[in-house]
Amino acid sequence: MNTNELKRVASQVRRDIIRMVHGCQSGHPGGSLGATDIVTALYFNQMQINPEQFSIDGREEDMFFLSNGHVSPLFYSVLARRGYFPVSELASFRRLGTRLQGHPTTAEGLPGVRIASGSLGQGLSVAIGAATAKRLNHDDHLVFVLMGDGEQDEGQIWEAAMYAGAKKVDNLVGIIDYNKKQIDGPTDAVMDLGDMRAKYEAFGWQVIELNGNDMQQVVDALNTARKGAHQGKPQLLLAHTEMGMGVDFMMGTHKWHGTPPNDEQAANALSQLEETLGDY
Numbered sequence: 001m002n003t004n005e006l007k008r009v010a011s012q013v014r015r016d017i018i019r020m021v022h023g024c025q026s027g028h029p030g031g032s033l034g035a036t037d038i039v040t041a042l043y044f045n046q047m048q049i050n051p052e053q054f055s056i057d058g059r060e061e062d063m064f065f066l067s068n069g070h071v072s073p074l075f076y077s078v079l080a081r082r083g084y085f086p087v088s089e090l091a092s093f094r095r096l097g098t099r100l101q102g103h104p105t106t107a108e109g110l111p112g113v114r115i116a117s118g119s120l121g122q123g124l125s126v127a128i129g130a131a132t133a134k135r136l137n138h139d140d141h142l143v144f145v146l147m148g149d150g151e152q153d154e155g156q157i158w159e160a161a162m163y164a165g166a167k168k169v170d171n172l173v174g175i176i177d178y179n180k181k182q183i184d185g186p187t188d189a190v191m192d193l194g195d196m197r198a199k200y201e202a203f204g205w206q207v208i209e210l211n212g213n214d215m216q217q218v219v220d221a222l223n224t225a226r227k228g229a230h231q232g233k234p235q236l237l238l239a240h241t242e243m244g245m246g247v248d249f250m251m252g253t254h255k256w257h258g259t260p261p262n263d264e265q266a267a268n269a270l271s272q273l274e275e276t277l278g279d280y
Contacts, residue, residue, distance in 0.1 A: 027102065
């Protein structure tokens with residue numbers, strides 16, 4: 001898809017996020033809206049995938065892991081819109097006994113989901129394992145992983161980052177949703193992250209900094225990461241985003257990290273987002 005087509009998909013995905021979280025009065029709209037452009041570009045422009053023949057091992061295709069599993073509304077919407085399962089199933093989000101649980105799980109067998117996630121700090125380690133398996137299997141496809149910036153507080157992230165750089169896991173592309181907000185407030189108030197670019201570069205990563213809400217910049221950065229793969233360094237996209245992007249009253253604050261909109265707020269949010277592919 002070209003940039004304009006990707007923007008149209010992203011608008012619909014943002015509508016899906018609002019409707020899903022509002023429908024069950026539970027979930028995480030803020031981060032989901034902020035990272036929408038990134039995940040949309042991955043699935044509709046960048047990754048070489050086969051939704052009709054999904055396999056857990058991901059052989060001979062690119063793989064994606066969602067580490068910050070609380071942005072599951074975004075993940076589910078993109079998977080459905082890309083053809084992994086029926087779009088109508090989005091209406092079952094966070095309902096007891098359904099495949100679309102609040103954090104992605106594997107027990108329900110939802111196509112597109114390879115790991116249970118939401119226990120923060122674990123996704124990068126899993127992605128390194130998958131990337132290592134691809135190298136052992138002589139599979140040149142890439143492994144992508146999306147992490148939150150608050151998630152960078154976790155020590156496991158830095159063990160994994162050190163390993164990936166030291167072992168030259170160069171078929172790995174990490175992405176940080178760098179909105180500078182987490183559930184308890186601004187990241188610099190909760191646990192100042194310091195110079196993120198310098199830290200990852202010190203661990204041996206190639207860092208690409210971008211505006212994660214500018215679709216053209218997202219596409220260009222992903223293309224740059226692909227070109228930089230297999231050259232001795234893991235790639236990191238440091239994507240500056242805005243939590244709640246696309247909905248004016250959700251932007252600029254951490255308060256929509258895990259708060260669902262009421263009826264009036266949902267209607268207001270949807271009025272700001274174009275319906276482009278048809279609501280479920």
